[in-house]
Amino acid sequence: MNRPGVRSPHTTYLSTAQRPQRLERSLRTSDVDDAELAQAAARGDAAAFGGLIERHGMAARRAARAILRDDDDADDAVQEGMLAAWRAIDRYDPARPFRPWLMRIVVNAALDARRRGRVRHAEPIAETLESPGLGPDRRAEASLLRAKLDAALAALPERQRIALVLFDAEGWGHAEIAASLGVPEGTVRSYVFHARRAMRRALGTLAEGMK
């Protein structure tokens, strides 16, 4: 998106092959905060939005995979959510934290995808717990852990799953998760509590053995 009359150092970010990586690195290492990047994006700076994708894209993907449990569906939902956020970026209030705003859009995109029944089929999430250098016994244990983790996640209610992932995997605070899900903070605490209890019950001492 190049809005007329808008010029920034990053505007040509996607016009050459080499430039993106250089700029991404500068955005990643710079002290520019999310709100500033979002404001630049609202002025039409696609590279600034690229910086936001770089920062939050993987968290969004994990949340979407926790909801949809299918690689392709989750990636499609994140893309849809990110595009929606890009189109609505001028409506983002810089006085509020950016992460929950973005995550809410992505989570809604994933939930919509599921409601519309566009989900291909619920397959176990692809094996990503790589265990290179492990012997056959340890590999079998890792595989078992993956299967148990997948089953335990699948058994959790959707919102508990999202809250657990954002809290323990992403390190978000309860308030941010509450803003993302549109529920009170106390509800998020309850979600995390119940999700952890269920996960602990399902995984038992298996996870301890993997350390």
Add this chain to the structure above:
Amino acid sequence: MTMSPFDHQRDEELGRLLREQLTGPRPEAFLERIRLAVARSEPRGEWDVLADWARPRRIALAVAAGLLLWLSAWFSANRTSVEPGVTVASLPAHSMVNPQPPAADEIMSALTGGR
């Protein structure tokens, strides 16, 4: 895993397992895909902004127009319910401003329509 679910601290071990399980393959390629999708998306022009702005107003306008139509139909339906056969005879203007009571021939003339 943290053994107490009441713990308000992040559970590092569970977090690591979840990240590994949910990160998915080729994260760099995934991020590049999203960036390209954003770059290829149609620019949001002035007409899109106007359309967003106009949509709720169009609905409000349609509702208001419908209400007005209904009200005007209701009023016109009520207005036509005057009893038939009752007519009002018009008196000569001077009889309304004249403090003196009208003469009998003036009343007769008004009632017969000046015939």
